[in-house]
Amino acid sequence: MASSSAAQRVAFAAGEERPPISAMAFVREASAQARVSADLFGVTMGKANVREGSIDTALAVAEWPRELDVLIVDFGESSDPVADAAALKTALPASCIVVGVGRINDVALYRDLITIGFADYLALPLAEGAVGRAVDRALDVRERGGGAVSPAPGLARDAKPRTLSVIGARGGVGATTLAITIAGMLGDRLKEDVLLIDFDLHYGSLMLALDLEAIDALREALDQPDRIDALFIQQVAQKKADHLYAIGAEEAPTGGFQARPHAAHDFLRSVHRRFRWIVADVPRGDPVIQRQVIEASTDILLVTDLSLPGVRDAMRLQQMVHDVAPGARLYLATSGVIDARRSAVKVADVERTLKRKVDCQVPSDLTATLAAVNFGKPLAEASPNSAIVKTLRPLVAALDEPGAGTAGGLSAASAGLLAFLTRGLKGKQRK
Numbered sequence: 001m002a003s004s005s006a007a008q009r010v011a012f013a014a015g016e017e018r019p020p021i022s023a024m025a026f027v028r029e030a031s032a033q034a035r036v037s038a039d040l041f042g043v044t045m046g047k048a049n050v051r052e053g054s055i056d057t058a059l060a061v062a063e064w065p066r067e068l069d070v071l072i073v074d075f076g077e078s079s080d081p082v083a084d085a086a087a088l089k090t091a092l093p094a095s096c097i098v099v100g101v102g103r104i105n106d107v108a109l110y111r112d113l114i115t116i117g118f119a120d121y122l123a124l125p126l127a128e129g130a131v132g133r134a135v136d137r138a139l140d141v142r143e144r145g146g147g148a149v150s151p152a153p154g155l156a157r158d159a160k161p162r163t164l165s166v167i168g169a170r171g172g173v174g175a176t177t178l179a180i181t182i183a184g185m186l187g188d189r190l191k192e193d194v195l196l197i198d199f200d201l202h203y204g205s206l207m208l209a210l211d212l213e214a215i216d217a218l219r220e221a222l223d224q225p226d227r228i229d230a231l232f233i234q235q236v237a238q239k240k241a242d243h244l245y246a247i248g249a250e251e252a253p254t255g256g257f258q259a260r261p262h263a264a265h266d267f268l269r270s271v272h273r274r275f276r277w278i279v280a281d282v283p284r285g286d287p288v289i290q291r292q293v294i295e296a297s298t299d300i301l302l303v304t305d306l307s308l309p310g311v312r313d314a315m316r317l318q319q320m321v322h323d324v325a326p327g328a329r330l331y332l333a334t335s336g337v338i339d340a341r342r343s344a345v346k347v348a349d350v351e352r353t354l355k356r357k358v359d360c361q362v363p364s365d366l367t368a369t370l371a372a373v374n375f376g377k378p379l380a381e382a383s384p385n386s387a388i389v390k391t392l393r394p395l396v397a398a399l400d401e402p403g404a405g406t407a408g409g410l411s412a413a414s415a416g417l418l419a420f421l422t423r424g425l426k427g428k429q430r431k
Contacts, residue, residue, distance in 0.1 A: 020045040021139070022065065025072035026053035027101065032126055036072055039132035043070075043139070055084050055100075059091070068096050070135055074124075075102035082112045082230035086273040089117045090161060097138040101126065112230070161272040164399065165297040167282040167290070169304035169314040173336040176206050176281050177369055177379065178303060178362065181388065183279040184378030185396045187243030195237055195275040198248035199264070199293055200283035207248035211376025212238045214250040222259055225266035233274045241381065245275070264292035295324040299399060303362075304350065305336030306343035311353050318354055331395065335362035360395045363387045 023044045027033045033050050040048035051057070054076030071092065075081045081102065089098060097119045105123040113121045119138035122130050164182070168175030180196060187194035197218075198206035207214040217236040221228055237245040268278060282293050294300060300321055304314035314332075321330055332354065334347055347358055368386035372379040380389045 020047065021069040022067050023048040023070040023072070023135075024068060025050040026055070026057045027072065027074045028052060028054050028076050029074075029124070032074070032101065032124060035126045035128070036131050039129060040070070040072075040135065042132070043135060054078070055081070055088060058088055059084065061091075064092055064096070066093050068093055070097045070099070070138075072099050072101065072131060075100055075104065078102075080229045080231075081109060082116070083233075083273040085113055085118060086116050086230075090272070090276060097135065099131065099134050099138070101131075160298075161269075161276055161278075162299060162400075163268055163272075163278045163280060163293075163297045164299040164301060165280045165282045165293055166301045166303065167294070167317060168284060169302065169317055170307070170310045170336075171284065173303045173305045173310065174362065174369075175303045175335075176204075176209060177372075177388075178301065178333070178335065178392070179279050179281040180206065180209060180372075181379040181392060182301070182396055182399075183277075184241060184244050185380050185389070185392060186277060186279070186399060187241070188380070189396060190277070190400060191243065192277065193243050193245060193275055194277040194279060195271060196244065196246040196248075196279050196281070197271075198246070198281045199289050200281065200286070201249045201251045201289075202253055203285065204248050204250070204281065204283070206281050207238075207246060207250070209373050209376070210240050210246055210378070212240060212246055212248070214248045216249060216251070218247055218249040219251060221270075222263045222267050225263065225270045228267070228270035230274065233271060237274075241378065244378065259286075259288050259292060262292065264289060265296040268293075268296050291320065291324060294321060294328075297325055297328050299329045299331070300325065301331045301333060301395075303333045303335050306334060306345040306347070306350065307336075308345060310336070311345060311350055314350070315354060330356075331359045332356060333360040333362055333395070334358055335364075337364050337366075359398075360391060362391055 021043050023040050025033070025036045025040070025048065027036055027050065030052075033052065037048060037050045040050070050072075054074045055078055056076065058071070058073050073088065075084070078084050081100075081104065085098075085100065092098065098117070100113055100118050100121040101124055102121070103124050110121045119141075120134040122134060166175050166179040166182070176198075183194045183196045196206060196210075198204035200206075201219055204214075215236060217232070221232070221236070237247055239245050268280075271278060280293050280297070282290055284290065302314055302317055302321070304310040318330070318332075321328060332350075334350060347361060351358055365383075365386050365388045368379060368383035368388060372382040375382045379386055383389065
């Protein structure tokens with residue numbers, strides 16, 4: 001298969017006729033259907049699948065052909081074309097070229113669709129040959145890129161929505177710093193937008209660390225996630241870097257907020273229409289939100305320090321992950337101000353207790369961390385040579401690799417190991 005595709009690319013580069021492609025179209029008007037069929041006739045050898053429908057019809061498709069090269073989709077009467085386009089692009093094969101058509105003639109919509117990964121947007125009524133030229137341009141880009149069908153700009157190989165939850169076993173282990181750093185590094189690596197969310201509505205420090213304004217809209221969004229649309233996300237997601245956005249709140253400590261069941265899951269699902277990757281800073285003090293966010297996560301980074309309370313709470317959180325998100329990828333990191341060389345609890349003790357390897361041993365780098373906070377920038381931008389950044393690079397690289405990481409389960413033996421470790425350390429202290 002790969003050698004055949006390579007041969008086709010070489011033949012095309014030599015000036016021979018391009019091989020036929022697989023194409024589908026969902027268009028409402030009969031005249032537009034006829035125009036699309038005529039424009040796609042040559043590149044598909046007359047086999048384009050042109051149907052009556054719109055983006056709503058396309059969103060209802062349960063499974064797309066993996067070999068689909070081109071999709072033409074009519075936005076019809078969509079009330080939120082950008083959100084619908086993002087949801088559709090996420091559902092399609094990553095290599096599929098998408099061209100939108102519709103009655104809205106607006107350059108802002110065009111730019112939003114290109115940002116999402118659409119190849120082009122054409123206003124109705126369609127001019128003769130317009131669809132064919134748009135598809136040819138996209139195919140030319142594909143050929144110059146050297147791939148059979150290259151993914152749209154900013155779209156990674158695995159197009160499924162991903163939510164990474166970062167949670168500290170204890171306060172002060174640096175979970176917020178790690179969440180910000182990983183989100184920034186992930187966006188730069190993938191060249192796609194990543195959204196940071198601070199779910200600690202009352203005492204979160206993520207927005208403060210990035211010198212951004214905390215707003216009340218996060219609570220409203222958790223209360224009514226069905227009202228989230230592209231305009232709402234555009235207004236509340238504050239841009240910090242080329243590929244980094246953030247949302248956070250500062251609710252009054254006296255203001256009571258009880259998240260309704262599945263609020264975090266519904267909220268994240270709505271936001272995923274715009275952002276494929278979300279990094280969540282998960283609070284320790286709100287068990288309801290904590291559980292909901294972890295339950296909705298695809299990836300979880302559990303951060304502990306080298307202390308007995310830290311290891312104990314890490315074990316309890318690992319058990320919760322095993323219970324509510326057994327399919328999530330679990331990563332374990334040690335961090336905090338306790339020097340591993342001087343700590344009574346060693347990394348090997350943590351691994352024996354939790355019955356899994358530590359994925360990342362994050363060193364303390366107070367100088368770089370303080371510089372990042374003072375500048376209001378992610379650590380990788382403020383201090384790119386920081387030891388923390390260097391340590392996190394393998395973890396960030398592994399995050400978007402399929403099959404990396406597993407959620408480890410606990411058994412009674414884990415509790416026994418912790419008890420044994422506790423007794424041993426107390427004995428050392430008495431001596």
